[in-house]
Amino acid sequence: MRIINIRPSRPTVVVLALLPFVAIFIAYTVASDIRLAANPADKLLPAPETVMETAGRLVTEADRRSGDILFWQDTWASLQRLLLGVGISSAIGLVFGLLIGLLPVARALLAQVVAVISMIPPLALLPILFIVFGLGELSKVVLIVIGTLPFLIRDLSQRVLEVPQELVVKAQTLGASTWVIAVRVALPQLMPRLIQAVRLSLGPAWLFLIAAEAIAADAGLGYRIFLVRRYLAMDVILTYVMWITLLAFLMDWALRSLSRRTFPWAEDGL
Amino acid sequence: MTYVRVENLFQSYGRRPIIERVNVDVAEGEFISIVGASGCGKSTFLRLMLAQETPTRGQISINGANPAREPGLDRGIVFQRYSVFPHLTVRDNIVAGESFRRGWGRFWGAERRAALARADETLARISLDHVADQYPATLSGGMQQRLAIAQALVAKPSVLLLDEPFGALDPGTRLQMHDFLTELRAQAAMTVFMVTHDLAEAFKLGDRVLVFDKVRWDPQDPNLHGATITYDFDARHGGIPFQTLKEKTNVPYPA
Incomplete structure (x- = not known):
């Protein structure tokens, strides 16, 4: 039998999916054991128990000076920046995507400038953002917006262009104005694609968030990771990294199921 | 003439x-x-x-x-494909034939209820009333074209x-x-x-x-x-x- 025709059964799929995770965990444990056997004070690869212990301490114990649990404070600060940045970015992206996709005049005016701007590495702009918007929240949110917006605009305008021309013509023969075509034909068809595009840009958004927090912040997941780096506190860093991964994964999953539930007519591509 | x-x-x-x-x-x-x-x-x-x-x-x-x-x-049009709106239910596709000419492209209140009732009559006439709440993608090709023709005619071209x-x-x-x-x-x-x-x-x-x-x-x-x-x-x-x-x-x- 050809290997392309071998389809795993449902339990096998679950086992196969778990296998890489187990492999990674075992590899880490073994490596950590080897290092700790050589030097019990080794900080680079703490034992999984140590990481769990630290994680338990981080999520429950309050900071002695401020009395807040820093872990949740950091999470809240980071999520706020991330959601604000992605939210603003998708709102602007939606408007410009519709404009560029629907109106040839807007396309002639904006498509090239968006293509050029999207080539600017956003991190190169970070110093400018810090100078212009200060070291506060604004510059971090703006970095996320600048980092994800060009992609969103280009992707969404492309998706509007992919709406079959037949539908646009049909709407016109039913008497729809440009505005009605935008809000009743193009926008609803764009929404599932927006969610898809946001899912794709969550990765870059996290990247820009961590980068901005690493350079200047007083709270945040990225800030904490780069702070404890000075003490080689790998157990703290690993806890935070896993937490960020989990958050990112949950967001992706939530967006996917939202899309499935809200747009049952868009069956493929999700 | x-x-x-x-x-x-x-x-x-x-x-x-x-x-x-x-x-x-x-x-x-x-x-x-x-x-x-x-x-x-x-x-x-x-x-x-x-x-x-x-x-x-x-x-x-x-x-x-x-x-x-x-x-x-x-001038109404029916194409070979892509003639109905995939994001609207069958009933809403019929209503769209009347409502798209409005400022927001939809009806509200009593007008909306009347339009929905008219759409149901139309669907009964073209015997698509049993799929009124489904999306066009679930319909067969013939049903989709029937819907497309009815939608075009509702606009009275x-x-x-x-x-x-x-x-x-x-x-x-x-x-x-x-x-x-x-x-x-x-x-x-x-x-x-x-x-x-x-x-x-x-x-x-x-x-x-x-x-x-x-x-x-x-x-x-x-x-x-x-x-x-x-x-x-x-x-x-x-x-x-x-x-x-x-x-x-x-x-x-x-x-």
Whole structure:
């Protein structure tokens, strides 16, 4: 039998999916054991128990000076920046995507400038953002917006262009104005694609968030990771990294199921 | 008498002529079938009727009005595919035929309830009432085309344009759609232009069959000349003319 025709059964799929995770965990444990056997004070690869212990301490114990649990404070600060940045970015992206996709005049005016701007590495702009918007929240949110917006605009305008021309013509023969075509034909068809595009840009958004927090912040997941780096506190860093991964994964999953539930007519591509 | 008048119509893309010198007059309520080989400008002609494109020369006027510059309410269209809105339920697709001309493209309150009731009546008439709440993707090809035709007719166009509407359907469904279209025409006379590849379909449904073809053919450069209407058949009575007697027959039958 050809290997392309071998389809795993449902339990096998679950086992196969778990296998890489187990492999990674075992590899880490073994490596950590080897290092700790050589030097019990080794900080680079703490034992999984140590990481769990630290994680338990981080999520429950309050900071002695401020009395807040820093872990949740950091999470809240980071999520706020991330959601604000992605939210603003998708709102602007939606408007410009519709404009560029629907109106040839807007396309002639904006498509090239968006293509050029999207080539600017956003991190190169970070110093400018810090100078212009200060070291506060604004510059971090703006970095996320600048980092994800060009992609969103280009992707969404492309998706509007992919709406079959037949539908646009049909709407016109039913008497729809440009505005009605935008809000009743193009926008609803764009929404599932927006969610898809946001899912794709969550990765870059996290990247820009961590980068901005690493350079200047007083709270945040990225800030904490780069702070404890000075003490080689790998157990703290690993806890935070896993937490960020989990958050990112949950967001992706939530967006996917939202899309499935809200747009049952868009069956493929999700 | 003349409802749709096509005068000296030319269309070329760049230097390449597609159709040239097309002249045709159509009376109100006539069903015009358009046939021709691939690439002979049938679909271009339909797009010009739709005003999706502007002709390089000549003009099309409906009921003496000025030539249209963009697709509008007076010309309804059904394409082979993508003719209904995939994000609207079957019922909302019908309502859209009335509501898209509004400022926000929708009805509210009592007006909305009335429109929904009318849509349900329409769906019952085209026997799609059992799928009113489903999305078009779940419907078969024939049902989707029935929905598309009903949606176009709800907007009450002066002229209905059909671009190979049954091209993607299987033969059995196609026959059902012929009956469906014939029934609709019996209920309300409407002027129809239908592009089709199927000659039998063209003669069965049409009152007239227009054939698009190239009259001049350059063997070195087949694209040098455009197509025009080469035949204009009377397709009533199964394509056999002179079946109705014009004179009075109440004379004594010769003994």
